[in-house]
Amino acid sequence: MTTPSTPEGNSKGQPREASFWAQRVTTLKVGEVPPGAVNLNVDGRRVVNPLLGFGPLWQKTYQVRLQGVSVGPAEVVSVWKRRFPEFQPPENRLYPAMAGVAPGQIVLLNASMRGLPVNSGLMVLYADAESFAFMTPEGCPEAGWIMCSAYDDEGETVAQVQTQGRSNDPLFEFGFRFLGGAKQQEKIWTYVLRRVATHFDVDGHVELNKVCLDPSIRWAGATNVWRNATVRSVLYTMTAPARWARGGGGK
Amino acid sequence: MTQANVTMSVRTVTPRTSIIDISGEMNGFAEDALSKAYAEASTPTTHAIVLNFTNLEYMNSSGIGLLVTFLIRANRQKQRLLAYGLSEHYQHIFELTRLNEAIGIYGTEAEAIEAAGRAM
Numbered sequence: 001m002t003t004p005s006t007p008e009g010n011s012k013g014q015p016r017e018a019s020f021w022a023q024r025v026t027t028l029k030v031g032e033v034p035p036g037a038v039n040l041n042v043d044g045r046r047v048v049n050p051l052l053g054f055g056p057l058w059q060k061t062y063q064v065r066l067q068g069v070s071v072g073p074a075e076v077v078s079v080w081k082r083r084f085p086e087f088q089p090p091e092n093r094l095y096p097a098m099a100g101v102a103p104g105q106i107v108l109l110n111a112s113m114r115g116l117p118v119n120s121g122l123m124v125l126y127a128d129a130e131s132f133a134f135m136t137p138e139g140c141p142e143a144g145w146i147m148c149s150a151y152d153d154e155g156e157t158v159a160q161v162q163t164q165g166r167s168n169d170p171l172f173e174f175g176f177r178f179l180g181g182a183k184q185q186e187k188i189w190t191y192v193l194r195r196v197a198t199h200f201d202v203d204g205h206v207e208l209n210k211v212c213l214d215p216s217i218r219w220a221g222a223t224n225v226w227r228n229a230t231v232r233s234v235l236y237t238m239t240a241p242a243r244w245a246r247g248g249g250g251k
Numbered sequence: 252m253t254q255a256n257v258t259m260s261v262r263t264v265t266p267r268t269s270i271i272d273i274s275g276e277m278n279g280f281a282e283d284a285l286s287k288a289y290a291e292a293s294t295p296t297t298h299a300i301v302l303n304f305t306n307l308e309y310m311n312s313s314g315i316g317l318l319v320t321f322l323i324r325a326n327r328q329k330q331r332l333l334a335y336g337l338s339e340h341y342q343h344i345f346e347l348t349r350l351n352e353a354i355g356i357y358g359t360e361a362e363a364i365e366a367a368g369r370a371m
Contacts, residue, residue, distance in 0.1 A: 017309055018340050024347045049349050050319050057323065059316075125348070126312035133312035135348065147312050149279075164316050213323045 020128040022104035028123060028137055030106050037095035037108045040236055041229040042121035045137035048168065050213075053143030054221035055167035055176065057214035060186065062161045064193040064204035065153070071200050073130045073150035073157050080148060080159070080196055081132055087195040092188050094122075103127050107134065113141065114179050117233040122146070136165070139227035141172045141181065159196045161189045164213070169224035171231065173217075255280040259288035267298040268367045270360070274306035277314030285317055289324060299367035300325055303360065305336030315348055322353055331355070335363040 027046055033039045050057055066076065080087065081101040085094045095108040101124055111118040118141060122134035131149035136142055144165025150157055163185075167173035175181040190206045197204030225231075257275035264270055269292035275281075292300050325332045333355040337345065345351040357363040 014340055015307075015309055015338070017311055020311070021344055022347060024343045047347075047349065051322070051353050052349065059320070128311065131311060131313070145312065145316070147316060149313070151279075162313075162316065164319055213320060214327070 017128065020103060020126055022123060022125050025104070025123075028106060028121070030108065030121070031097055034095040034097070034108065037093075038110050038119045038236075039108055039121075040119035041139045041227070041232055042106060042108065042137055045139060045227070047123055047125075047135045048138055048140075048143035049135070050144035050164040050166055052218075052221065053166035053168045054170060054218055054224060055173035056212055056216065057144075057164070057166040058182075058210060059213050060163045060189070060208060060210045062186075062189045062193050062206055062208050064159050064197045064202075064206045066157045066159060066197060066200055066202045066204065069157075069200050069202055071157055073152055076150040076157055076159055076196065076200070077130050077132065077148070079199060080150070081127070083199070087192050087199075089188055089191045101127055101132050109140075113175065113181055113184060113230065116230050117237060118230050119233040119236070120229040136168075138168070138224065139229040139232065140168060141175070141229070142166065142185075143168045143221070143224075159193055161193060163189070166214075166218070166221075168221065169228055170222055171225055171228050175230075255284055257281045257284050259284050261288055261291040263292075263294075264301075264364055265368070266294075266296045268301065268364060269293070269297055269299075270301045270303055270364075272303045272306070275308055277307060277310040277317065279311075279313035279317070281314060282317055285321055289321060293325070293328060293330065297328075297330055299331040299333060301360070301363045301367060302332070302334040302354075303336050304334055304338075304341060307336075307338075307341060310341065310344065315344070315350070318350060318354070322350075331367065333357060333363045333367055335360055 027044050028042050030039050030042050088094050091112045093110045097105045099105050105124045107122045109120045120140040125135040126133040133145055133147040135145045142165035147162045150159045167176050193206045260272045262270045271288045271292055322332050335357040
């Protein structure tokens with residue numbers, strides 16, 4: 001859960017959280033690509049909410065209590081935003097734009113799922129002092145959002161990641177169910193919260209609560225497979241020599 | 252933990268349509284209020300639930316997450332979800348998150364009720 005932030009800085013007549021939301025976009029456009037990042041499967045893609053994918057819809061809530069330290073939710077989220085890529089496991093490299101985790105910014109994702117590349121990205125949907133949220137683009141393994149936050153619970157700060165998502169297409173659904181993809185994702189967010197806790201010198205235990213909100217398959221999402229980021233990333237890798245030969249430098 | 256700062260009241264406008272008037276803040280702390288409102292609004296004859304956002308003062312990403320949960324719940328009961336009273340800002344949020352593709356958005360209560368009736 002997230003708490004509202006101090007209201008300030010919005011235009012007259014606008015709700016106080018208006019500036020925390022990304023601007024409305026039809027398709028994503030990556031600005032400057034951070035050094036070392038692969039910009040693939042993001043430009044021109046639309047964002048997809050948890051209703052638009054293929055597989056069952058899961059809500060997973062990960063929490064760690066920052067026991068024994070005096071640190072407030074805003075400080076936790078400030079550090080978390082700033083060091084977001086560092087808190088990821090090695091196989092999940094994230095490249096925020098220069099502006100960092102700010103509303104509307106794109107964070108490029110160069111990950112590996114069971115040894116296969118996944119080059120995609122995330123759009124920062126919302127960011128305030130005590131929370132930030134990402135929304136995924138078409139082709140990403142999951143359709144949905146990732147909400148990171150911290151809140152005070154009886155004098156202790158709790159850091160939380162909540163994901164709402166369903167696999168984007170049948171191939172990803174197969175990977176999540178039978179190739180350990182779902183477990184890998186759970187390991188990623190558990191790792192992230194442990195790193196957050198470790199940063200504040202807390203040896204925290206991460207609790208995971210998962211609920212299947214909708215067990216049905218959304219067959220209309222089967223055609224999303226044409227934008228599958230893993231398939232496209234593999235093809236991109238396989239054709240790298242040809243691009244080098246043409247003088248493209250593999251970019 | 253911070254308390255919810257939201258009130259939700261339910262009106263049954265026809266045996267098949269209920270309206271939930273939302274007033275205050277839609278964030279993660281609104282979960283219980285929304286759940287109770289749904290339980291009250293959803294009867295065996297309810298085919299459509301209309302959310303009145305006229306007095307919505309604040310909504311963050313957790314609030315949007317709650318709406319998805321609410322929508323899934325309604326759809327599983329074969330109920331349609333509609334909304335009205337969204338300010339321009341919140342209409343943009345619905346478009347940004349593409350929730351407007353799943354929740355029918357209307358300008359007024361009368362339009363929403365008429366649309367709810369047409370869908371049956």
